Amino acid sequence: MGNSESEKSQAQTQRGYALAILKYLLENTSPNQGVTALRLAQDFASGDLEWNPPEISERTAREYLHYLKSLGNRLPFGVRVRQFADLEEEIPVPPGGRRTDWFATAIISPAQMRVLADALQMSRFYPDDVADLRSLLASLASVKPEHLESGQILFPDRPMFSGVPATLLELDSAVSGGYKIRFSYSHVALRPEAEGRQAPGKYWSPNQRSRRGKKQRSESSSLRDQAVLKESGKKYEFYPYTTVFKRGDYYLLAGEDPHPNENTRIFHFVIDRISDIKILEGTADSVDSEDFDFVRYVNERPYFFSGQAVDVIYRVTGGLDGTFSWFPDAQVVPDGDSDCYLVHVRAQPNAMVWWALQYAGSVEVLSPPELREEITKTLEETLRKYQKKNK
Known part of the structure; x- marks a missing residue:
């Protein structure tokens, strides 16, 4: 019994040494900066580290460094422990370093x-x-x-509800398992007592718990209380195909056909508004969407509309920033002037109407004629509304 306890204690100590050295390497080294076994042992004994590593000798440090190196890519998260001598000859050793110095590379730069x-x-x-x-x-x-902390990314006024990560996890399970799902879907609506007042720029639901400071909560509570995510009362049942993040929202792409193809009607749901999701195990058909190109499908829709995409040609003046921001597969040729281009894209017609109106000052759709006619009708209706207001 004594030997067993002693062996267990020794194994724990050895694991502690290995983990401590690995932690040190990840925090203090990289392919641009290595460390010797002696320096590692000195840093462990210095007391200057923010955590409390065990004290070890240079020899012990070197033994565990070789052990970690022998594990190759079997360390968690793809971390590897190496020496500069392991690198190709054409890669120089960092200034002040030696080929025998040790370093760790993380799975992500x-x-x-x-x-x-x-x-x-x-x-x-x-x-x-x-x-x-x-x-x-x-x-x-x-x-x-x-x-x-050096970057300045501003938090939007409308953060996701706290249940979104769990919903994404549930959807991933359904997609990977090929199961049908049932869920509720909500829409933004004013509370009855808020009707007649200005609609707020953010919405709220009873299951949303604000994690902001007290000052922010008091300033925004009156706005939040004016709006709510209101369920339609209808339960949806669909085969989930995939989830996608597009321009600020996560979407679920789903349909009634377990084997989507070019003729399948695909429905789009903002995941932020999905609730009460349930995986319906034992459904008759498992989902098989591997043959459908969802990347192409998403790129053909600047806004999510169902229906077939068509070939579209338009003329744009003033540059191509907007074109390639929305249509990464666009084909472009110059059209006379240096800032004028003919652009060929595949796009869903309804989505293309709204995109073209967004860039009406610089974009003219040339074909197909049906799309050009639909844009004309929309512009005429818009003009009548504004002319009526001005009378």
Whole structure:
């Protein structure tokens, strides 16, 4: 029994050494900066680190460094411990370093981490939730959370409800398992007592718990109380195909056909408004959407409308920024003047109407004629409304 307890204690100590060294390497080294076994042992004994690592000798540090290196890519999250001597000859050793110095590479670089962290913040999650996620990304990228504070990403006025991450997890389970789902869907509506007052710029629901400061809560409570997400009372049952993040919202793409094709009517739901989701296990047909190109489908819709996409040609003046921001697969040729272009895209007609109106000052749709006619009718109706107001 004594030997067993002693062996267990020794194993725990060894794991503690390995984890402490790995933590140190992730926080203090990179392919641009290494460390010797001696320096690692000295830092452990210095008391200058923000955490309390065990004291170890240079020899012990070197033994565990070689052990961590021997694990290759079997360490969690794809972390690898290496020496500069392991790199290709054409990669120079950092200034002041030696080929025997040790370093760890994380699964994600600080630059990649920054992109992901900013994307999280722009996706309307609660500020506190985003802070936790940013700290996690920072640890994966071997940098301190403060490294992310230099950017100025403003929090939107309408953060996602607290149930969105759980809804996304449930949807992922249904999509990967090929199950049909049932859910409720809500729409923004004024509370009865708020009718006749100015509609607020943000909405609220009873299950939303604000995590902001007291001052912010008192300033915004009167606005929040004027609006609510109101369920339609109808339960939807669909096969979920995929989820997509597009211009500030998460969407569920779903349909009645478990095998979507070009003729399938696809429905679009803002995940922020989905509630009471239930996976209907044991459905007759499992979902098979691998043959459908959802990337192309999303790119053909600047706004989500169901229906077939068509070939569209339009003339744009003043530059192509708006074109490639919305249509990454656009084909473009110059059209006379240096700032005039002919653009060919595939787009859903109803979505294209609203996109063309958005850029009416610089875009003229040339074909198909049916789309051009629909834009003309919409502009005429809009003109009549404004002319009526001016009389």
